[in-house]
Structures are given as C-alpha cells and as structure tokens.
Amino acid sequence: LIMLQFFLVLIPQSAEHRRRSLALGQQYSSLGSQPILCGSIPGLVPKQLRFCRNYIEIMPSVAEGVKLGIQECQHQFRGRRWNCTTIKDNLAIFGPVLDKGKLFTSASTRESAFVHAIASAGVAFAVTRSCAEGTSTMCGCDSHHKGPPGEGWKWGGCSEDAEFGVLVSREFADARENRPDARSAMNRHNNEAGRTTILDHMHLRCKCHGLSGSCEVKTCWWAQPDFRMLGDYLKDKYDSASEMVVEKHRESRGWVETLRVKYNFFKHPTERDLVYYEGSPNFCEPNPETGSFGTRDRACNVSSHGIEGCDLLCCGRGHNTRTEKRKEKCHCIFHWCCYVSCQECVRVYDVHTCK
Numbered sequence: 001l002i003m004l005q006f007f008l009v010l011i012p013q014s015a016e017h018r019r020r021s022l023a024l025g026q027q028y029s030s031l032g033s034q035p036i037l038c039g040s041i042p043g044l045v046p047k048q049l050r051f052c053r054n055y056i057e058i059m060p061s062v063a064e065g066v067k068l069g070i071q072e073c074q075h076q077f078r079g080r081r082w083n084c085t086t087i088k089d090n091l092a093i094f095g096p097v098l099d100k101g102k103l104f105t106s107a108s109t110r111e112s113a114f115v116h117a118i119a120s121a122g123v124a125f126a127v128t129r130s131c132a133e134g135t136s137t138m139c140g141c142d143s144h145h146k147g148p149p150g151e152g153w154k155w156g157g158c159s160e161d162a163e164f165g166v167l168v169s170r171e172f173a174d175a176r177e178n179r180p181d182a183r184s185a186m187n188r189h190n191n192e193a194g195r196t197t198i199l200d201h202m203h204l205r206c207k208c209h210g211l212s213g214s215c216e217v218k219t220c221w222w223a224q225p226d227f228r229m230l231g232d233y234l235k236d237k238y239d240s241a242s243e244m245v246v247e248k249h250r251e252s253r254g255w256v257e258t259l260r261v262k263y264n265f266f267k268h269p270t271e272r273d274l275v276y277y278e279g280s281p282n283f284c285e286p287n288p289e290t291g292s293f294g295t296r297d298r299a300c301n302v303s304s305h306g307i308e309g310c311d312l313l314c315c316g317r318g319h320n321t322r323t324e325k326r327k328e329k330c331h332c333i334f335h336w337c338c339y340v341s342c343q344e345c346v347r348v349y350d351v352h353t354c355k
C-alpha cells in the first residue's frame with residue numbers, strides 16, 4: 001500500500017517565545033497498514049481531515065487526549081448540576097458548528113470555556129506523553145531545554161517535549177477557529193489557556209542510581225505535571241473566569257468581532273485566564289442548546305448542604321428515596337502467607353434521586 005506520508009520540520013520562530021511551527025514536507029513511503037481511516041471519524045472539518053491524514057501516527061494520541069480531558073472534566077464537576085456530560089463523540093468538541101446553536105460546544109458559557117481548555121490541554125498532554133514513550137517516529141524527547149546540569153545531577157532519561165504537543169494541539173483544536181466572530185476568538189483564547197497550563201507547570205523529575213538506593217548518580221529530565229493537577233488548576237480558572245462583551249470593528253477584511261472585559265473594575269484576563277460572554281443557565285431543566293440535561297433522576301446526597309446535596313441539585317423539586325442492595329466483600333482474613341479471603345455480604349443503601 002503506497003501512501004503519502006508527511007514529515008515535520010521544526011522551525012524556530014522567535015527566540016523570545018521559542019515557539020515552533022509545523023511545516024510540512026512530503027515524501028512517498030509505503031506503510032503496511034493504515035490504523036485509522038480519517039474519513040470515518042465524524043465531525044472533522046476539512047483542515048482536521050488533512051491534519052489526520054498528515055499525522056496519522058499521532059491521531060490515536062489526539063483522540064486519547066480529548067478523552068482524557070473530558071474524563072478530567074467529569075471528575076472536576078462530579079455531583080454538580082452540570083456534570084460535564086457532553087456529546088457522545090468527543091472529537092466533535094473541536095468540530096464544526098453542526099447545527100447552529102444546537103450543540104453545547106458551540107455555546108459561549110463558562111462551562112464551554114472549561115471544556116475547550118481541558119480538552120485542548122488533554123490533546124497536548126497525550127501527544128507529548130506518547131512521543132516520549134517513543135510511539136511515533138515524528139517526535140521524541142526534548143533536547144532543546146537542557147541547559148547545564150545542576151548541582152549533584154546530570155541530564156538523563158527522556159525529557160517530555162511539551163512544546164511539540166502544544167503545537168499539535170494548536171493545529172488540531174484551533175483548526176476551525178479562524179472565523180472573525182466572537183465565538184472563534186473565545187475558543188482560541190481558552191484552548192490556548194489550557195495548553196499554556198502545561199508549559200507553565202513543566203518540572204524536573206529525577207531518579208537516583210547507585211548501590212542499594214544510594215544516590216551516587218542522579219539523573220533528571222523535564223516532565224509534564226500530573227493531569228489531575230492541571231484539572232484542579234483549570235477548575236480554579238473556571239471559578240474565576242472573566243465575563244466579556246463582544247465588540248464589532250470594521251476592518252478591511254470586513255466586520256470583525258473581538259472580546260473586551262465586561263467589568264472594567266475587575267482584573268483584566270491574562271492569556272492564562274478563561275473567558276466567556278454568555279451567562280450559564282441554572283442547568284435544572286434539559287436544554288440541548290446549553291448542554292443542560294436537567295437534574296431529574298440524578299443521585300443526590302441527602303445529608304449535604306452543598307451543590308451535590310438534594311436541595312440544590314434537585315433545584316427545589318424534591319427527591320425520591322429507594323433502597324438498593326449491593327454485594328460487597330466483607331469479613332476479610334489475611335492468611336499467612338500470602339492471600340486474603342473474603343465473604344460476600346449484602347448491604348442495603350438508601351439511594352436518593354431528584355424528582
């Protein structure tokens with residue numbers, strides 16, 4: 001099977017930002033099999049389809065990254081009225097505005113800002129990780145940021161090349177965000193804020209070598225932060241997100257919308273802050289336009305006065321209570337040596353769900 005394969009050329013742009021750009025050269029080579037059929041992935045815009053064909057090797061990590069982002073979103077928002085239940089097809093988060101206004105990801109709320117930031121961070125993160133694991137010939141370890149070794153350690157292992165992951169995420173996630181409208185401006189900003197979080201939190205990870213744990217030789221490499229830490233950080237950014245207003249300008253290319261901070265007495269958002277320009281609904285009733293599934297039948301905590309408590313989660317509609325039997329391991333005994341045996345017990349739980 002003869003297939004067109006592209007390779008990457010990394011061009012240093014500005015010394016200041018050390019940003020690189022993806023430039024494509026092409027060559028013919030034969031690949032044994034094609035792992036992904038780009039055309040069969042729903043929701044890709046033409047530029048993303050081209051991206052998929054050009055970077056077919058890293059597409060699994062791109063998809064993996066979006067999934068990682070959504071899982072983290074669901075962790076951060078578990079138990080809340082909006083719990084980050086999004087569309088089935090995760091990649092469509094960066095896809096076209098399918099049915100104008102009908103898809104949550106085309107909303108301009110705080111929640112949409114968070115989803116974009118965490119998903120584009122997820123793509124950068126997963127691509128970077130898989131490059132360091134050597135799964136693609138297109139990328140590998142970072143040799144740009146070595147610098148002199150420190151006191152008592154030397155460089156070793158594989159430094160994760162987060163800039164490459166960020167670059168890939170920028171190409172893929174921002175592919176459709178080139179319209180001159182406010183939504184594009186918002187998505188571009190939040191996607192970048194998510195990715196920047198990774199670059200800001202790169203740190204040295206070290207390992208000791210030597211007889212029986214002595215640290216005779218210590219080697220260090222650059223590592224990405226824990227993804228949970230990124231999720232916590234972006235959740236704080238969600239809580240402090242900046243509300244913007246849309247401004248229209250007449251430019252030579254036509255009308256262009258930009259975003260300006262709504263309340264001038266608040267701190268202006270930096271490139272690391274999340275921005276939005278539409279208020280969120282209360283998420284009590286289902287409304288596909290805003291990504292609200294409503295809270296009917298959601299499990300709530302009857303003894304909590306917080307957001308996951310029945311009062312708030314059920315929006316004052318009250319709740320139903322039923323009992324549920326669950327099988328659990330119990331009376332576990334540790335046998336010398338070495339196994340554990342348990343019995344199975346049935347426990348009865350009260351389950352409360354919103355009316």
Ligand SMILES: *[C@@H]1O[C@H](CO)[C@@H](O)[C@H](O)[C@H]1NC(C)=O
Nearest residue numbers: 078079083085293294295298
């Ligand atoms: C999130 O909300 C949806 C829609 O209300 C619900 O079906 C789902 O079970 C919830 N997930 C969790 C983990 O609570």
Ligand SMILES: *[C@@H]1O[C@H](CO)[C@@H](O)[C@H](O)[C@H]1NC(C)=O
Nearest residue numbers: 301302303304305306308309
């Ligand atoms: C319900 O809320 C109470 C009080 O906040 C807490 O102690 C308890 O662990 C919660 N239960 C569950 C199942 O989350």
